[in-house]
Amino acid sequence: ATLCASLFWTSGVGRIAVLASGFTALEWVRGHIFTGFPWATVGYSAGAFEGLEQLAAYGGVYGLTFLVVLAGACPAVLAADDEEAARGMSGRIFAMTAILLATAVIWIAGAARLSGSQPAFEEDVRVRIIQPNIAQNRKWDPKYRTEIFNSLLELSDMATNPEVTGVKDVTHVLWPESAIPFLLEANPKAKEQIAELLPPNVTLITGALRRGVAGQFGAANDRRARNSVLVIDHEGNTAASYDKSHLVPFGEYLPFASFLERLGIRKLVAMPGGFVPGAGPRTIPLNNAPSVSLLVCYEIIFPRAVIDRGQRPGWILNVTNDAWFGESIGPRQHFAQSRMRAIEEGLPVVRVANTGISAVIDPHGRVLKSLGMGRRGVLDSALPKTIPPTFYATFGDLIVVLVILFGLGLSVFLSIVNRSTLARNQSIS
Known part of the structure; x- marks a missing residue:
């Protein structure tokens, strides 16, 4: 995952998007290659919070893995590699806030899912x-x-x-x-x-x-x-x-x-x-x-x-x-x-x-x-x-695949844009 992040390293949200995507993809591989051994995948750490872990009904434990890594790495969004990147701090703060708010919304929605269903x-x-x-x-x-x-x-x-x-x-x-x-x-x-x-x-x-x-x-x-x-x-x-x-x-x-x-x-x-x-x-x-x-x-x-x-x-x-x-x-x-x-x-x-x-x-x-x-x-x-089959039971890791592809795609796009901007600034100077 670190190698993947280094290939498409960019300031801002791109760096944690590629980290979360690469990490989740490798966890999936660990769970399948050579018969697989998915013991203690990172997503299980969300099990300490009953509301948050309800995301597994839609994205499974690998969906939770992506969310845990993405939210946990949020402080890295604030890191500025140079003066040019530092000027975009407000945008990075906005991105970090959006990720944390999305995590909170997922948590609240999970808690509502629990409260709306009593054991039968x-x-x-x-x-x-x-x-x-x-x-x-x-x-x-x-x-x-x-x-x-x-x-x-x-x-x-x-x-x-x-x-x-x-x-x-x-x-x-x-x-x-x-x-x-x-x-x-x-x-x-x-x-x-x-x-x-x-x-x-x-x-x-x-x-x-x-x-x-x-x-x-x-x-x-x-x-x-x-x-x-x-x-x-x-x-x-x-x-x-x-x-x-x-x-x-x-x-x-x-x-x-x-x-x-x-x-x-x-x-x-x-x-x-x-x-x-x-x-x-x-x-x-x-x-x-x-x-x-x-x-x-x-x-x-x-x-x-x-x-x-x-x-x-x-x-x-x-x-x-x-x-x-x-x-x-x-x-x-x-x-x-x-x-x-x-x-x-x-x-x-x-x-x-x-x-x-x-x-x-x-x-x-x-x-x-x-x-x-x-x-x-x-x-x-x-x-x-x-209860009726969940989204995950029906469609498997579909959401996880889409999220990983989006994360990698976003990282590649931002990496290309940043390198193009850097090259243009160097040519001007």
């Missing part, structure tokens, strides 16, 4: 989020398998208030990513225990590892692992499943594996053969609830890649295990990115995290209920209703 909920749908808070060093230790599984069963049937005395008073029980610490298809007893837990018309949705049986995934000998979400009915049978499609590089798979393994580089997850990616987002029908888009872990951080565009779901369910991050800022950043997807898509997001933060988020990004980090517990909630 689906009738007869009640989800139960289970946050077991299993430490990472215990999660895959074989001696804790039974304890972990029994803990999940216990929490699922816990009474939380006089109206909710157990699993019979909810419609959907939600467990986090890879909650079941063994291969469920190889454990008939565990299936029986799940069937005993679930009353009729209650569904369990859980993260779980799985391997294909012969021929299930096309190849008869394909027994590689999938990081999956299973939809399990009250008889303990898997009614539907989703396989994580956006795998973590160097975590769940090793790019250029044959070359890097010769150098001694290995994946963080010691799974022989690595994980196999799924086919991508898809909408899964559910009993007694709107259809859902299932996402595993950091799949939620990718704008425009969280639902099947051909069949819009009624909500997004993101299961995750953020125990990897420990007490760092990582889980909070991950959570903030989940909120942004709700605003962009106009869809409620339910987040189920092993160690937190678990939450129910409405289509405007408001956190209706949550369980904080490091807590073991249960969160019962009604399911928020969706």
Whole structure:
């Protein structure tokens, strides 16, 4: 972005327009090249202000990135490179004021969008989020398998208030990513225990590892692992499943594996053969609830890649295990990115995290209920209703592309004008 700004450097508003345009374009590239890694894009900093972040419904997180950089760089408009530029100070003050006023108007409009829409909920749908808070060093230790599984069963049937005395008073029980610490298809007893837990018309949705049986995934000998979400009915049978499609590089798979393994580089997850990616987002029908888009872990951080565009779901369910991050800022950043997807898509997001933060988020990004980090517990909630598709959900990054092109075009134009003026003044002198 700095190189781009230096190529078309000019005094006044042009210098920050090209900086904001170049920075936003490079953030977009970072989010897409080599499968992408759009973690903690600058636009998420607007998430501290609920009104301002509503811009994401129109321009997504990249639209917010442009605005944050443009507004943050405003003081640079006042910098004068020479005496000639200094004489245009009043014009630069006007430009800076206009940018800041536009930011304030966007903020106020976002606040009005929030105040004009109160949360609404689906009738007869009640989800139960289970946050077991299993430490990472215990999660895959074989001696804790039974304890972990029994803990999940216990929490699922816990009474939380006089109206909710157990699993019979909810419609959907939600467990986090890879909650079941063994291969469920190889454990008939565990299936029986799940069937005993679930009353009729209650569904369990859980993260779980799985391997294909012969021929299930096309190849008869394909027994590689999938990081999956299973939809399990009250008889303990898997009614539907989703396989994580956006795998973590160097975590769940090793790019250029044959070359890097010769150098001694290995994946963080010691799974022989690595994980196999799924086919991508898809909408899964559910009993007694709107259809859902299932996402595993950091799949939620990718704008425009969280639902099947051909069949819009009624909500997004993101299961995750953020125990990897420990007490760092990582889980909070991950959570903030989940909120942004709700605003962009106009869809409620339910987040189920092993160690937190678990939450129910409405289509405007408001956190209706949550369980904080490091807590073991249960969160019962009604399911928020969706709203009509947002501009961003329909047209994607169209506004961002237009703004970037305008910013670059303005910068080029002003650069040409300034250089022409400078050359003319030098010829006169």
